[in-house]
Amino acid sequence: GAVVSQHPSWVICKSGTSVKIECRSLDFQATTMFWYRQFPKQSLMLMATSNEGSKATYEQGVEKDKFLINHASLTLSTLTVTSAHPEDSSFYICSATKTSGPYEQYFGPGTRLTVT
Amino acid sequence: KQEVTQIPAALSVPEGENLVLNCSFTDSAIYNLQWFRQDPGKGLTSLLLIQSSQREQTSGRLNASLDKSSGRSTLYIAASQPGDSATYLCAVPNTGNQFYFGTGTSLTVIP
Numbered sequence: 001g002a003v004v005s006q007h008p009s010w011v012i013c014k015s016g017t018s019v020k021i022e023c024r025s026l027d028f029q030a031t032t033m034f035w036y037r038q039f040p041k042q043s044l045m046l047m048a049t050s051n052e053g054s055k056a057t058y059e060q061g062v063e064k065d066k067f068l069i070n071h072a073s074l075t076l077s078t079l080t081v082t083s084a085h086p087e088d089s090s091f092y093i094c095s096a097t098k099t100s101g102p103y104e105q106y107f108g109p110g111t112r113l114t115v116t
Numbered sequence: 117k118q119e120v121t122q123i124p125a126a127l128s129v130p131e132g133e134n135l136v137l138n139c140s141f142t143d144s145a146i147y148n149l150q151w152f153r154q155d156p157g158k159g160l161t162s163l164l165l166i167q168s169s170q171r172e173q174t175s176g177r178l179n180a181s182l183d184k185s186s187g188r189s190t191l192y193i194a195a196s197q198p199g200d201s202a203t204y205l206c207a208v209p210n211t212g213n214q215f216y217f218g219t220g221t222s223l224t225v226i227p
Contacts, residue, residue: 046214046216095160104165106162110158110159
């Protein structure tokens, strides 16, 4: 199998605080992980691509200083939302690809972030 | 930039009916195409992956076809059941292994 987990599954935080979301590949090595956000009734929008041991590549319009991504190992990537604001409230989903092809992505269950 | 569109945006059918969901993409230079389902408030479940060299894939009551030259894929669901109610997303990777997701089709199967 190819299982990806996320922690926490949901989090509520106050405006101005920071929140860290973890994405783990449980039974495979993932050189590349992706972070998406999804607003209600909308599709997934890619935020950034994370490669193990190197800096993440952010999509246009995504603030890299606000959404800090760290991919420290082949099984773990973290997304930290810094100085969160209510407009950051969203569903955040990560995915991972195995080190070998065929570029099939395996998705985590998502993290619901609510900023009050 | 790849653009992925899904039609219809929403679909409601009575139980037992066969149905087709459509996905179109603008750049035919794809590695593969993947269909997912997403239940409300949940993550994505992979349904089918079609490699660029394949024309279709089947899994149970699901059949997905791919026509790269015309930039289209269809997901056929046979004998629909209420448990099939969900949002269905298609996605294609670019050369950088980034996925572009379609707009999604929200399916409701009425018992």
